[in-house]
Amino acid sequence: MTACPSCGDPTPHNGPCPNSLNAELNPLAREQDSWTAKSHILQGRYEIIGRLGQGGMGTVYMARDQRLANRACVVKKLRDDFFRLEDQKKAEEMFEREAHVLSQLDHANIVHVLDYFEEDNGFFLVMEYVEGRDLASILQQRGNPFEESQVVDWACQICDVLEYLHEHDPPVIYRDLKPSNIMFDVKGRVKLVDFGIARAFDPGSEGTHVVSAGYSPPEQYWGEADTRSDVYSLGATCYYLLTGVQPEALHSVSAKLMNPQVSLALDQVVLKATAQNPLDRYQSARELKAALRPETKTKAKSKGPIEAAILIGLVLVTCLAFFAYMRFEELLRKQSEDEQVKDALNSKLKSFSRAQEAEQKAIDGWRLESKQYGSAGSEKKYQHQAAEETAESALTDPDGLAH
Numbered sequence: 333m334t335a336c337p338s339c340g341d342p343t344p345h346n347g348p349c350p351n352s353l354n355a356e357l358n359p360l361a362r363e364q365d366s367w368t369a370k371s372h373i374l375q376g377r378y379e380i381i382g383r384l385g386q387g388g389m390g391t392v393y394m395a396r397d398q399r400l401a402n403r404a405c406v407v408k409k410l411r412d413d414f415f416r417l418e419d420q421k422k423a424e425e426m427f428e429r430e431a432h433v434l435s436q437l438d439h440a441n442i443v444h445v446l447d448y449f450e451e452d453n454g455f456f457l458v459m460e461y462v463e464g465r466d467l468a469s470i471l472q473q474r475g476n477p478f479e480e481s482q483v484v485d486w487a488c489q490i491c492d493v494l495e496y497l498h499e500h501d502p503p504v505i506y507r508d509l510k511p512s513n514i515m516f517d518v519k520g521r522v523k524l525v526d527f528g529i530a531r532a533f534d535p536g537s538e539g540t541h542v543v544s545a546g547y548s549p550p551e552q553y554w555g556e557a558d559t560r561s562d563v564y565s566l567g568a569t570c571y572y573l574l575t576g577v578q579p580e581a582l583h584s585v586s587a588k589l590m591n592p593q594v595s596l597a598l599d600q601v602v603l604k605a606t607a608q609n610p611l612d613r614y615q616s617a618r619e620l621k622a623a624l625r626p627e628t629k630t631k632a633k634s635k636g637p638i639e640a641a642i643l644i645g646l647v648l649v650t651c652l653a654f655f656a657y658m659r660f661e662e663l664l665r666k667q668s669e670d671e672q673v674k675d676a677l678n679s680k681l682k683s684f685s686r687a688q689e690a691e692q693k694a695i696d697g698w699r700l701e702s703k704q705y706g707s708a709g710s711e712k713k714y715q716h717q718a719a720e721e722t723a724e725s726a727l728t729d730p731d732g733l734a735h
């Protein structure tokens with residue numbers, strides 16, 4: 333069952349949630365701070381309505397875009413109260429990177445970035461407004477852990493987003509997966525916000541050392557995060573959602589120990605995802621998703637025989653086509669050989685009949701001569717002459733073209 337994204341109630345309301353996060357009515361958005369006390373319009377278009385949330389890097393405000401029919405949007409303002417100048421500079425860099433990384437991504441489960449600008453020495457990021465709540469505040473409000481099926485559903489959606497990020501070119505490591513950075517919207521979708529420390533994976537460069545205790549894996553502490561680090565953070569997030577207890581930093585965690593309702597199978601998955609050594613974890617978000625939903629794996633497996641049958645069919649058709657082609661070629665070759673033999677016989681027949689003609693001519697000549705002279709010796713002479721003519725004719729003009 334899907335919990336209400338606004339108040340976390342496990343029983344969905346009949347109709348809209350009474351605490352609905354409407355752009356106009358959201359009670360959180362009405363919250364004021366020193367910055368929102370007076371009316372604020374940024375870039376001549378983004379009117380700040382109230383405060384939505386507060387993170388380590390900045391404050392998130394509800395706003396409306398006056399240029400686009402007062403469409404609801406969110407403005408994130410970078411903190412400007414860092415004590416050391418170098419920390420301020422680093423924060424500005426990370427903020428700019430967040431805008432840059434987000435602008436390159438396009439996924440239904442990732443918040444869309446709309447604008448990024450600097451005004452009055454402040455840095456601002458404008459994003460799509462996600463109508464819903466982050467998982468940390470939903471859990472805090474309801475006070476109880478979530479149902480196992482609900483957690484598995486969210487975790488699988490997050491696996492899909494991680495797969496998208498990790499297979500992006502270049503791969504993006506999110507690095508900050510935790511309940512307060514995961515929003516659950518009114519359509520039942522999870523949305524990742526806060527790409528402040530996400531960055532393209534670069535094995536050569538020194539990584540970020542920014543960590544979230546309990547959610548960051550050991551390797552992130554020395555700046556060596558890779559795709560498996562996000563798998564760890566997702567495991568730790570599942571632990572929190574299943575138990576309501578913050579995961580202990582740098583410890584593999586058993587959710588069943590804290591909440592006996594958790595099944596042994598899911599407990600094992602969370603334990604493996606949060607293994608301290610990256611080699612002992614699921615090696616990818618896809619692997620983790622397959623472990624979370626073994627039935628999808630079985631379905632995928634049952635597809636196997638069909639795929640194998642299609643493959644065998646294709647191989648058979650290819651073989652048949654090959655043999656048919658070979659047979660056709662052999663027939664063609666035989667036909668052309670037969671024609672060559674026929675031509676040779678014809679040409680022999682022609683030379684033979686020419687020889688016969690020549691011989692007949694010689695005999696006729698001899699008969700004529702013997703009539704005139706009556707000499708027997710002449711017959712022999714003409715026979716010899718005829719044979720010589722035949723041989724010569726067959727050698728110099730086998731096709732009888734001269735005739």
Ligand SMILES: Nc1ncnc2c1ncn2[C@@H]1O[C@H](COP(=O)(O)OP(=O)(O)O)[C@@H](O)[C@H]1O
Nearest residue numbers: 385387388389390392406461462466512525526
């Ligand atoms: N696009 C958004 N729509 C609605 N609420 C948001 C949005 N982005 C952030 N929030 C709220 O603001 C809180 C802080 O935002 P976040 O980006 O995580 O800031 P930080 O970088 O300071 O941690 C989030 O936990 C969430 O409750």
Ligand SMILES: [Mg+2]
Nearest residue numbers: 387512513526
């Ligand atoms: Mg955050």
